[in-house]
Amino acid sequence: MKNKYLSLICFIFSGIIIYVWSTNGLKNYLAPSMFNYIKITSIVLIILGVFLLFIKSHERFKASDIILLLPILMLILSGDAKLNIGFAENRAKKYRTNSEIKTTQEISIEDTTTTTTQIIDKDVEIPTIIDFELKDSIYSSLANYITFPSDDAINSLNGKTVKVRGFALTSMAIIDKNYFALGKYEMSCCAADAEFVGFIVKNNEVKIENGAWYELIGVLKPGKDKDGYNIMYVEIIDINKINEEEQYVYPCYTYDDGTCKDLQKYGLLS
Amino acid sequence: MIKNVSILFTSILFEALPFLLLGSIISSIIETFVSDEAMAKMIPKNKILGAIVGVLLGFFIPACDCAVIPVSKRLIKKKVPLHVAISFMLASPIINPVVLLSTYTAFYKTDPFIFLARLALGIIVALIIGIIMAIIFKNEKNLIKDGHDDECDCHIHTGDKKSFKNYLFSIIHHTSEDFFDVVKYLMFGAVLASIFQVALPRDILLAFNTNKVLGIITLMVFAYLISLCSTSDSFVGKSLLSTFGEGSVVAYLLLGPMIDIKNTIVLLGNYKKKFVVTLITLIFIVIFLASILMGVII
Numbered sequence: 230m231k232n233k234y235l236s237l238i239c240f241i242f243s244g245i246i247i248y249v250w251s252t253n254g255l256k257n258y259l260a261p262s263m264f265n266y267i268k269i270t271s272i273v274l275i276i277l278g279v280f281l282l283f284i285k286s287h288e289r290f291k292a293s294d295i296i297l298l299l300p301i302l303m304l305i306l307s308g309d310a311k312l313n314i315g316f317a318e319n320r321a322k323k324y325r326t327n328s329e330i331k332t333t334q335e336i337s338i339e340d341t342t343t344t345t346t347q348i349i350d351k352d353v354e355i356p357t358i359i360d361f362e363l364k365d366s367i368y369s370s371l372a373n374y375i376t377f378p379s380d381d382a383i384n385s386l387n388g389k390t391v392k393v394r395g396f397a398l399t400s401m402a403i404i405d406k407n408y409f410a411l412g413k414y415e416m417s418c419c420a421a422d423a424e425f426v427g428f429i430v431k432n433n434e435v436k437i438e439n440g441a442w443y444e445l446i447g448v449l450k451p452g453k454d455k456d457g458y459n460i461m462y463v464e465i466i467d468i469n470k471i472n473e474e475e476q477y478v479y480p481c482y483t484y485d486d487g488t489c490k491d492l493q494k495y496g497l498l499s
Numbered sequence: 500m501i502k503n504v505s506i507l508f509t510s511i512l513f514e515a516l517p518f519l520l521l522g523s524i525i526s527s528i529i530e531t532f533v534s535d536e537a538m539a540k541m542i543p544k545n546k547i548l549g550a551i552v553g554v555l556l557g558f559f560i561p562a563c564d565c566a567v568i569p570v571s572k573r574l575i576k577k578k579v580p581l582h583v584a585i586s587f588m589l590a591s592p593i594i595n596p597v598v599l600l601s602t603y604t605a606f607y608k609t610d611p612f613i614f615l616a617r618l619a620l621g622i623i624v625a626l627i628i629g630i631i632m633a634i635i636f637k638n639e640k641n642l643i644k645d646g647h648d649d650e651c652d653c654h655i656h657t658g659d660k661k662s663f664k665n666y667l668f669s670i671i672h673h674t675s676e677d678f679f680d681v682v683k684y685l686m687f688g689a690v691l692a693s694i695f696q697v698a699l700p701r702d703i704l705l706a707f708n709t710n711k712v713l714g715i716i717t718l719m720v721f722a723y724l725i726s727l728c729s730t731s732d733s734f735v736g737k738s739l740l741s742t743f744g745e746g747s748v749v750a751y752l753l754l755g756p757m758i759d760i761k762n763t764i765v766l767l768g769n770y771k772k773k774f775v776v777t778l779i780t781l782i783f784i785v786i787f788l789a790s791i792l793m794g795v796i797i
Contacts, residue, residue, distance in 0.1 A: 235675060235679055238679070242516070246513070257506070258509055258510040259510065259514060263513075266517035266518075267517055269517065270516050270517040270520055273520055277671065277675060277678075280668075280671045281675055284671060284672055294683070296683055296687065297679070297683060297686070299508075299686050300509065300512060300686075302505075303509050303512075304505075304509060306502060306504075307505040307509055308502055310506050312503055312506060313502065313503060315503070319697075319700055320701065415734075417730075418514060419510040419731065420509075420510035421510050421511050421696055421731075422727050422728075480604075
């Protein structure tokens with residue numbers, strides 16, 4: 230009798246996977262490199278379920294077996310499977326090798342450039358050539374490289390232009406009040422390992438809504454956090470609100486037949 | 500928060516299911532085709548050599564921390580010595596090729612020491628814990644939890660007619676048995692892990708990072724609570740490196756694959772409590788000491 234129930238569970242598990250797969254929702258839970266594994270699992274579960282119908286079992290159904298129905302409830306509660314902004318604020322990226330941000334207190338980012346331009350001039354010309362345009366396939370690699378630069382990279386990055394799309398975080402405790410973060414989630418395996426990845430943006434004039442999506446064009450400037458470590462922040466040239474996009478980006482090799490060709494254009498190793 | 504927990508639960512389940520199923524299939528193949536006598540012949544009598552065989556099995560059977568539990572349980576049921584099964588169970592999630600590649604990708608070019616430390620210490624810790632557990636439980640006859648019935652209607656046992664149908668039904672039955680034995684507890688564990696992932700503020704980690712020793716303990720507890728799979732914890736570990744330093748991150752990278760809250764629930768559902776508690780305690784102690792020693796030597 231129990232095998233009939235387990236057979237049903239196999240069909241339910243498989244049905245959940247197929248439903249999420251068919252509604253193009255797998256990308257909200259898994260990195261693309263994992264898609265084939267879960268698709269094959271759905272097929273194997275169907276086969277297992279069919280065979281279990283023909284195998285007798287003397288085991289009895291236990292109350293604890295009800296938990297096998299939990300995935301149905303969790304899928305319903307997931308809704309559109311978009312992580313809310315609180316998750317990003319908790320996962321705001323800890324800064325890279327040479328910088329330490331004390332999240333219990335705000336940092337003040339000290340400008341090391343001599344310019345004091347802080348006003349966003351609406352007549353400023355949008356540059357025709359963008360030095361760094363962050364496509365999804367190279368988003369996390371470039372964002373990490375730029376925001377947390379090595380000592381050697383700072384001079385080459387200073388003054389370069391960048392174009393990036395992402396959601397804004399204005400209320401992270403680690404950010405000085407005149408700055409916000411713009412970025413996406415980086416997922417390497419599944420949503421459970423998602424980390425926020427993006428840029429620190431200097432903002433004195435524009436009202437930025439926490440969690441809203443923007444496209445930003447800006448200039449890279451070197452800065453230091455209060456512990457003296459190098460960061461690059463973005464000074465805004467132009468910023469526009471956009472419609473919500475895909476929350477996640479993935480390691481470049483999952484996009485591009487195993488290689489990260491676009492990174493080579495920037496002289497970065499994949 | 501409920502929505503985030505649900506999303507993370509589903510993602511953990513989707514990530515674990517394929518490997519759990521694979522581990523169950525491997526386990527059922529071992530049960531169907533490998534007799535206790537054949538298994539005994541393959542394992543050296545010497546404890547250290549036997550533990551090394553267990554570690555090597557971990558390299559050739561690429562089981563993640565979820566999948567490895569049904570396989571190791573099957574090995575113990577097959578009367579494989581405990582030090583072999585435990586060494587396999589602890590080493591496989593770290594040294595299997597997929598995890599080695601992800602660790603290499605995350606660390607080798609910028610912090611090669613971390614990659615090498617995870618590999619080397621992963622093997623050494625697995626060997627040590629396997630041998631210690633075998634000594635502690637040398638007189639224990641049965642470590643598997645009562646109620647896990649070895650009898651089946653699968654029609655294939657020693658001396659039975661070896662037909663394709665019998666083999667197939669045996670594999671199906673044992674796959675189902677092992678898979679559902681583990682997946683129930685995986686769900687409990689995934690719920691807990693998801694709650695911790697959402698509710699635990701990352702700021703708290705920094706509050707405890709006042710010295711190297713506390714840093715190691717903090718990241719070990721963090722690894723235990725967030726229960727990431729061993730292929731993805733490398734990238735999270737990399738993001739913690741600047742704040743916590745090498746010793747703490749190595750401890751994080753060792754502990755997570757060997758034990759976490761999700762696997763604790765699964766182990767408690769399949770093994771006796773005394774065994775599980777002893778194993779977890781040993782894992783924490785040995786990894787802590789290894790990380791401290793590494794910090795002193797380097």
